[in-house]
Amino acid sequence: xxxxxxxxxxxxxxxxxxxxxxxxxxxxxxxxxxxxxxxxxxxxxxxxxxxxxxxxxxxxxxxxxxxxxxxxxxxxxxxxxxxxxxxxxxxxxxxxxxxxxxxxxxxxxxxxxxxxxxxxxxxxxxxxxxxxxxxxxxxxxxxxxxxxxxxxxxxxxxxxxxxxxxxxxxxxxxxxxxxxxxxxxxxxxxxxxxxxxxxxxxxxxxxxxxxxxxxxxxxxxxxxxxxxxxxxxxxxxxxxxxxxxxxxxxxxxxxxxxxxxxxxxxxx
Amino acid sequence: xxxxxxxxxxxxxxxxxxxxxxxxxxxxxxxxxxxxxxxxxxxxxxxxxxxxxxxxxxxxxxxxxxxxxxxxxxxxxxxxxxxxxxxxxxxxxxxxxxxxxxxxxxxxxxxxxxxxxxxxxxxxxxxxxxxxxxxxxxxxxxxxxxxxxxxxxxxxxxxxxxxxxxxxxxxxxxxxxxxxxxxxxxxxxxxxxxxxxxxxxxxxxxxxxxxxxxxxxxxxxxxxxxxxxxxxxxxxxxxxxxxxxxxxxxxxxxxxxxxxxxxxxxxx
Numbered sequence: 001x002x003x004x005x006x007x008x009x010x011x012x013x014x015x016x017x018x019x020x021x022x023x024x025x026x027x028x029x030x031x032x033x034x035x036x037x038x039x040x041x042x043x044x045x046x047x048x049x050x051x052x053x054x055x056x057x058x059x060x061x062x063x064x065x066x067x068x069x070x071x072x073x074x075x076x077x078x079x080x081x082x083x084x085x086x087x088x089x090x091x092x093x094x095x096x097x098x099x100x101x102x103x104x105x106x107x108x109x110x111x112x113x114x115x116x117x118x119x120x121x122x123x124x125x126x127x128x129x130x131x132x133x134x135x136x137x138x139x140x141x142x143x144x145x146x147x148x149x150x151x152x153x154x155x156x157x158x159x160x161x162x163x164x165x166x167x168x169x170x171x172x173x174x175x176x177x178x179x180x181x182x183x184x185x186x187x188x189x190x191x192x193x194x195x196x197x198x199x200x201x202x203x204x205x206x207x208x209x210x211x212x213x214x215x216x217x218x219x220x221x222x223x224x225x226x227x228x229x230x231x232x233x234x235x236x237x238x239x240x241x242x243x244x245x246x247x248x249x250x251x252x253x254x255x256x257x258x259x260x261x262x263x264x265x266x267x268x
Numbered sequence: 269x270x271x272x273x274x275x276x277x278x279x280x281x282x283x284x285x286x287x288x289x290x291x292x293x294x295x296x297x298x299x300x301x302x303x304x305x306x307x308x309x310x311x312x313x314x315x316x317x318x319x320x321x322x323x324x325x326x327x328x329x330x331x332x333x334x335x336x337x338x339x340x341x342x343x344x345x346x347x348x349x350x351x352x353x354x355x356x357x358x359x360x361x362x363x364x365x366x367x368x369x370x371x372x373x374x375x376x377x378x379x380x381x382x383x384x385x386x387x388x389x390x391x392x393x394x395x396x397x398x399x400x401x402x403x404x405x406x407x408x409x410x411x412x413x414x415x416x417x418x419x420x421x422x423x424x425x426x427x428x429x430x431x432x433x434x435x436x437x438x439x440x441x442x443x444x445x446x447x448x449x450x451x452x453x454x455x456x457x458x459x460x461x462x463x464x465x466x467x468x469x470x471x472x473x474x475x476x477x478x479x480x481x482x483x484x485x486x487x488x489x490x491x492x493x494x495x496x497x498x499x500x501x502x503x504x505x506x507x508x509x510x511x512x513x514x515x516x517x518x519x520x521x522x523x524x525x526x527x528x529x530x531x532x533x534x535x536x
Contacts, residue, residue, distance in 0.1 A: 101382035103428035109377040134410035145427055152420030159413055160371035 002246045005224045006239055008219035014212045014227070021172040022140050023229035030234040037234070040241035041081050047245065048118060050253035052086035055116040057251065061244065062121045064130075065169035066207060067197045068179035070230050071122050074169060077233075078240050079120065091122040096111060104128040104146070105153055112157060119162075125150055136208045147217035158222035165247050167240060168215060169230035173204055175239055191247045270514045274494045274507055276487035282480045282495070289440040291497035298502040305502070308509035309349050315513065316386060318521035320354035323384040325429045325519065329353055329512065330389045332398075333437035334475060335465045336447035339390050342437060345501075347388065347510050356381055359390040372396040372414070373421055380425060387430075392436060393418055397482050402474045415485035427491035431513050434491060435508060437498035517522050 008014055012218070027033040047094070051059060063071045079087055090111040099107045105125055113119025129146050132138040138146075154164055171179075180201070181192040219225040226243055230236040269275070276282055279531040293300040319327065331339045347355055352376055358379040367375045373393055381387025396412050406414075439447075448469070451461040468475070487493035494511055498504040 098382065101384070102380055103424055103430070105424060106377055106380060109374055112370055112374060114366065116369070142427075149420070149424040149427065152417070153424070156371055156373060156417040156421070159410075159417065162371070 001221050001224050002243065002250060004226060004239075004243060004246075006228055006243070008215050008225040008227060010220050010224070011217070012219070014215040014219075016208050016212050016215075016227075017220065019170055019227045021170050021175065022231040024232065024235055025238065027235070027238070028251040030232070033082075033234050033238050034160070037238050037241050040238075040245045041078065042243050044078070044241065044248070045081050045083070047248040047253060048082050048086050050255055051118065051248070051251070052083070052116045053255045054253055055256075057163065057253075058115050058117050058119060059248065059251070060113055060119045060121070060157065060162050060164045062124045062126070062164070062166040063169065064124060064126050064167070064211075065230065066171060066176055066204070067194075067200055068176050068183070069169040069171050070233060070236060071169060073233060074121060074167075074230075074236060075120055075239055077237050079118075082118070086116060087118045087120065089120040089122060092124060092127065100204065104132075105149065113162065115161060123264045124166075125153070126214055126218075130207065130210050131212050134203050147214065150218055151220060151223075154218075154220065154223035155213065163247060164223035164250055165226045165243065167243075168211060168221075168225060168227050169236060170227050171230045173232045176204075269489050269492050269513065270518060272494060272507075272511060274496055274511070274512075276483050276495060278488050278492065278494040280484070280487070282483040282487075282496075284438065284476050284480050284483075287438055287495045288497045289438050289443065290499040292500065293504055293506065295503070297505070298500070301502050301506050305506050305509050308506075308513045309346065311513050312346070312509065312516070313351070315516040315519075315521060316350050316354050319381060319386065319516070320351070320384045321523045322521055323524075324386050324433065325521075326381040326387060327516065327519070328381055328382050328387045328389065328425065328432045329386060329429050330392045330394070330432070330434040331437065332392060332394050332434070332479075333498065334444055334472070335462075335468055336444050336451070337437040337439050338501060338504060339437060341501060342435075342498075342504060343388055343390060343510055345505050346512065347386075354384060355386045355388065357388040357390060360392060360395065372400075373417065377421070379501070381430065383429060392434075393421070394482055396477065398439055398478050401478050402471050415482065418486055419491075422486075422488065422491035431515060431519055432491035433511065434493045435485075435511075436479060436493060437494050437504060438495050439498045443499045444469065444472075455499075471501070471507050 027036075051057065063075060065071050075089060079089070088111075092107070095107065108121075108125040111119065111121070128138070129143050129150070133140075133143045158164055180193070180197060183189040215225050215227065226239070228236055228239045295304075319325065331343060333339050343357060347357070356379075360375070363375065376389075376393040379387065379389070396406070397411050397418070401408075401411045426432055448461070448465060451457040483493050483495065494507070496504055496507045
């Protein structure tokens, strides 16, 4: 687990009002951040190549956010330079009948990244303690025991070779208003507008409470949460690229050694 | 969790030498047991129909045994009268490359029974603390933490609606010898003989130790183990059918109520 001002230290109780949605870190401007992000993305591409070649471990990156929180944009920005063969993005939508016929981790487990691969979850198992809680699809005695399931599930993945990091893209309620409004006003963004988002927005506070609980209950040494200030997209991209690169560096990845005896081979 | 002389009480340390491989219970002979087994199988068929119609919960039955322990025969005998549409048998063989590229519970989770269905595992996730341990495929620090993963996984399934029972078909070393010999001598059984079974038999004691540990560590209120005396097939069948029927009765299954207003419908 790397250190970061945006890391939720395991065991720490989260109050989201205490966490910034707007930050610039040490950068004086967006322009000042761009070379640093670029450098991170080149490094990420290199590290992904090593992860793939090594083929022994995997990396799982979970993205969660309120609507218009920037998950799609962040994934597109951070991973567009990475070899897609070693990168597997899963967007978890409303579950199918067959998925609902199983426990909520069933469809998640199926999408766990195989060894050598970076798995990216656009939404995740955490929806089962978010929308199912806020919309009262699951009663409290059902959703509250899920924190333990989820921690145990992530422990299994970690013990068996998957490094896990989880990002909550944290935006303000005002920022969400502006982004949803832009989807209505900008023809190029109309396709992203979903009337259901306005219904969800009415339950902003309940969602924030649900997020605070899962961030408190499920940030662990083996699967830490990071609360990323996400009102400014450029700073969000910097935090993500920096956190991912530092996490992968700690994995101490290496290209596997060449098989012995290669020196003796003569190709004729 | 039902009571039974063959139940491993959660927390109880198992020494397999203390558990019978040969028993007849209250029956004076095989013949005396047959009507009781028949009655159980009819009841099982009825209960399965209710489970399927209700469509809200599932039942998972795990079978483990030493080679020639009788898993195939037991499954065939007990479930041959059950509607196959509501019954899903998975035989876990040597994992494929794609399965090995994931954690050991990945392929297991995929085969978890959906709501309304009885799932039967012929071998299971427990192979990961058996063959991988005895054959030293996984080192001790890896296999020993798997008991916790497995308990957490089974807790997830149980919390989300799956009743779980697990059967270890317990045979003596001498009974295994006779059964393997019969596979060699009886042309109708030759196809079942696998030379690898003789290699495994040499490690009888190590396997028994591994079984004792998993039976001790992983018999829980929500997923109990039963150690079934299995030298006599007729008695094994009785214990299985009795345990399954009593477990399903406790699930308190019911056909769902008819939708309201049916009385008013006139088919013209």
